[in-house]
Amino acid sequence: TQLLEQSPQFLSIQEGENLTVYCNSSSVFSSLQWYRQEPGEGPVLLVTVVTGGEVKKLKRLTFQFGDARKDSSLHITAAQPGDTGLYLCAGDTGGGNKLTFGTGTQLKVEL
Amino acid sequence: NAGVTQTPKFRILKIGQSMTLQCTQDMNHNYMYWYRQDPGMGLKLIYYSVGAGITDKGEVPNGYNVSRSTTEDFPLRLELAAPSQTSVYFCASSLLAGGGEQYFGPGTRLTVT
Numbered sequence: 001t002q003l004l005e006q007s008p009q010f011l012s013i014q015e016g017e018n019l020t021v022y023c024n025s026s027s028v029f030s031s032l033q034w035y036r037q038e039p040g041e042g043p044v045l046l047v048t049v050v051t052g053g054e055v056k057k058l059k060r061l062t063f064q065f066g067d068a069r070k071d072s073s074l075h076i077t078a079a080q081p082g083d084t085g086l087y088l089c090a091g092d093t094g095g096g097n098k099l100t101f102g103t104g105t106q107l108k109v110e111l
Numbered sequence: 112n113a114g115v116t117q118t119p120k121f122r123i124l125k126i127g128q129s130m131t132l133q134c135t136q137d138m139n140h141n142y143m144y145w146y147r148q149d150p151g152m153g154l155k156l157i158y159y160s161v162g163a164g165i166t167d168k169g170e171v172p173n174g175y176n177v178s179r180s181t182t183e184d185f186p187l188r189l190e191l192a193a194p195s196q197t198s199v200y201f202c203a204s205s206l207l208a209g210g211g212e213q214y215f216g217p218g219t220r221l222t223v224t
Contacts, residue, residue: 006153031210042115042201042215043154050210088153092210097142097161098169099213101154 003027004091004102012108013079021074021105023089030094032065032072037086079109112137117202117216124192124223132187132219134202142205143185144213145169145177147198154201160185161208192223 007022023032031050035043047056049065049072056063060083062075072089089102118133136143141162146154156169160179174196176188185204189196199220203213 004153010151033210033212040217042203042218043213044215045212048210048212086151090154090213094209097167097208098144098156098159099209101146101156104151104153106151 003100004089006087006089006102006105008105009103010106010108012110015080015109015111016078017109019076019079019107021076021087021107023072023074023091023102025070025091027091027093028069029091030069031092032069033090033092033099034063034072034074035088035090037088039085043086043088076107079107081109081111083107084109114138115202115204115214115216117200117219119219120217121220122222124189124221126192126194126223128192129188129190130192130221132189132200132202132221134185134187134216135183136185136202136204136214137183138204138206138214139182140204140206140214141182142208142211143179144203144205145175145185145187146201146203147171147196148201148218149198157187157200189221194223197221197223 034046037043054065060077087105090099144159145157158177160166202216205211
């Protein structure tokens with residue numbers, strides 16, 4: 001059973017545009033991570049959010065954890081071709097030793 | 112540090128064959144994981160381990176087996192390969208449980224025909 005749904009599944013935009021990716025669940029998470037995966041490589045951690053309502057910024061990327069800790073969003077400002085990749089959210093329910101990964105958002109940024 | 116290494120990078124198996132995917136980490140992490148990823152999709156957990164000698168099933172364990180005799184190594188065994196096991200397999204390790212950062216290997220692309 002997939003607990004984390006991401007939207008949109010695919011996104012193709014032009015360089016300079018803004019975008020938002022959503023990660024939603026009916027479950028409460030003690031923490032939530034965002035990873036980026038480039039073709040032919042494993043995912044790499046971007047950020048971890050822990051507190052409900054928390055906002056973290058990483059250069060042009062802004063991450064928000066929902067107040068109820070059931071959802072999260074990733075906003076990219078002025079997207080660049082280097083932002084192209086598969087974005088994955090992953091949640092820790094706090095009851096085990098593993099993460100649940102989302103369905104993924106494939107982003108392509110064109111010149 | 113090499114981080115997490117996986118071998119082989121690519122493999123083609125015939126239906127019914129068996130193979131072992133190797134995974135080694137040099138970060139002294141207790142937690143290790145095996146995932147499979149179908150094209151453009153998220154990761155599904157196959158098996159995981161919280162330390163040497165301890166393994167547990169994930170979301171999709173059928174058709175796979177694992178062992179963890181040392182902290183460094185976490186091999187994944189496929190018995191009687193089936194086309195449904197065509198996928199990219201990632202091994203990961205983590206210092207902390209659950210919400211800890213996971214470090215991934217480069218993946219093994221497996222095709223079963």
